[in-house]
Amino acid sequence: MRIGTGYDCHRFAAGRRLILGGVEVPHSQGLLGHSDADVLSHAIGDALLGAAGLGDLGWHFPDTDPRYREASSIELLRQVARLVRGEGLRVGNVDATVVAERPRLAPHIDAMRSALAVALGVDKGLVSVKATTTEGLGFTGREEGIAAHAVCLLKEVDEH
Ligand code: MG
16 A cells, blocks of 8 residues: 655635636635646645655646646546556545635535546545635635645555
8 A cells, every 4th residue: 555645735816716626616716826726636636646656746747838727637637547547556545635714615525525536536435625724824824825735545456
């Protein structure tokens, strides 16, 4: 069994859609990035790549590459899952935490789990998404941006 961790953060910007775990969440602003800035998909992608020893998202999908401008990060996550399977590994489980003061994410968690599970090609029960605030502290508390943490386990395909 192999374990990986991922972390990402993006700053808020006006005039952007807020995409988290492949789901558009209604809010007054979105996250700034070269891609759709889906901070949750990015953290999970890095956790998978880390567990597989395959580098990181920035190496596979450089933000200097015009191909990834406004890219759908859930689609990039699907590509990461394919890379992981190519190494003879499958996802054991994923657990992630989104750190955001606002908006309230609870109503959207189930849709995020579904979208992430489809991208990863696993049962939804293997994908956990949690949300927390930082009680007004730090950059997330000041609503300057959103952060996400993720861990995952990968198993050898022939392991039971
Ligand atoms: Mg990112």
